[in-house]
Amino acid sequence: MSDDILITSLTEAVEARPDDLTLRLHLGGLLVEAGRAVEAVAQAGLVLARDPGNAGAQTLMQRALAATAPAPQKDKPVEGPEDVLAAYEEELSPVLPPRFAPSEEGGGPLPADGPPEPARGGGDRKFDVERSTVRLADVGGMKAVKERLELAFLGPMRNPELRKLYGKSLRGGLMLYGPPGCGKTFIARAVAGEMGARFMSLSIVDVLDMWMGNSERNLHELFQTARRNAPCVLFLDEIDALGQKRSQMSSSSMRTVANQLLAELDGVDTDNEGVFVLAATNTPWQVDPALRRPGRLDRMVLVLPPDAEARQAILELNLRDRPIAGIDLPKLVAATEDFSGADLTHLCESAAEYAMADSMRTGTIRMIEQRDFVRALNELRPSTGPWFATARNVAMFANEGGAYDDLTAYLKKRKLLR
Structure with missing residues (x-):
């Protein structure tokens, strides 16, 4: 049996028995011998995530890292200026045109005063409609958020007969x-x-245009695309940028864009059946109240920093393909309360940087250890602090109609609000 066939068979066996660490280490050893050291690092890292003190995994990690170490560079012949320019031109060819572009007839470069390339109009615009492979099971923790989404969207979608019985749109x-x-x-x-639905993401750059009326047309085209691809989840990122309070707007053009957004959400000229609009913002108190009217974005869900279960899942994901040893994961989870998902990713990046810098300084490759995380935690602070400081004032003085009751309850639970 050839090495490739054996590795394929062992990979399938490991996928069927992910907790068989001995089998995973055997697969890692074969990967190193086959010159696939990067894959071996991933296998060793998975073993160390489950058993930080596993001596076999640490040995495998050292072998794999040694195999991936860059070979010393040989002396290169001295290059002339033209050689350097040619090398840069080849490297940047995907983003920059060549220095001398040939004409269509191939008879030399175009004159400097030649006709420019025709400008493309709005008819050439295309909006990305994609199929999402992510499931709610891939989202760690956030039980309350999942329950609210199940009630609002997912339950009615899965039960069409009950939806018709109760008249749920x-x-x-x-x-x-x-x-x-x-x-x-x-x-x-x-x-x-x-939901098995298509996904579209809309941001302010997809909408705004320098010419009068084009921004409103772009917004209408985006909604029309979502309607044609129903069932579709239309995600409005940073909704406060497009739907800011109109009383605070100094630009009449932005006010008309906000009005167009309200009209599209209402589906005045068309039907929004099957178009699920999800909006996201860090500052809901700056969103125009008309957007939160029943029938538009009438439900608000608070997405908090990840809980302990979610933090562990995020840390495991970020460490899965990295060389680690002796990591105390429960201790890291306990030390990262109030860290956002982005903060946790940055924490892992920082710990990896410290280990890599140490390896470059000493000339000996080593794994990421608990001391690297301790050093990173001493320098990093959760980025959610300023947001909670502002949210506390909103919960105390601007909670008209109970819109932020869930935020108030969380702040009281954390003893950030009396």
Whole structure:
């Protein structure tokens, strides 16, 4: 049996028995011998994540890292200026045109005053409609958020007969709000994946245009695309940029864009059946109240920093393909309360940087250890602090109609609000 066939068979066996560490280590050894050291690092890292003190995994990791170490560079011949320019031109060819572009007839470069390339109009615009492969099971923790999404969208979608019985429409909107970096976009993709619906993401750059009337047309075209691809989850990221309070707008053009957004959500000229609008913002108190009117974005869901279960899942994901040893994961989870998902990713990046810098300084490759995380934790602070400081004032003085009752309850639970 050839090495490739044996590795393929062992890979299938490991996928069927992911907790068989001995089998995984055997696969890692074969990968190193086959020159696939990067894959071996991933296998060793998975073993160390489950058993940090596994001596066989540590040995395998050292072998794999040694195999991936860069070979010393040989002396290169001295290059002339033209050689250097040619090398840069080849490297940058995907983004920059060549220095001398040939004419269409191939008879030399075009004159400097030649006709410019025709400008493309709005008819050439295309909006990305994708299929999401993410599911809610891929979202760690966030039980309350999942329950609210199940009630608003997923339950009626899965039970069409009950939906008809109770007269539940498949149109509607929901606004996700909370500190930055806590996974609002990821949740929107998970909802689309759970429903088997298409996914479209809209940001301010997809809408705004310098010419009068084009921004409103772009917004209408985006909604029309979503309607044609129903069932579709239309994700409005940073909704406060497009739907800011009109009383605070100094630009009449932005006011008309906000009015167009309200009209599209109402589906005045068309039907929004099967178009699920999910919006996200860090500052819901700056969103125009008309957007939260029943029938538009009438439900608000607070997306908080990941809980302990979610933090562990995020840390495991970030460490899965990295060389680690002796990591105390429960201790890291306990030390990262109030860290957003982005903060946790940055923490793992920082720990990896310290280990890599140490390896470059000493000339000996070593694994990422608990001391690297301790050093990173001493220098990093959760980015959610300023947001909660502002949210506390909103919960105390601007909670008209109980819109932020869930935020108030969380702040009281954390003893951030009396």
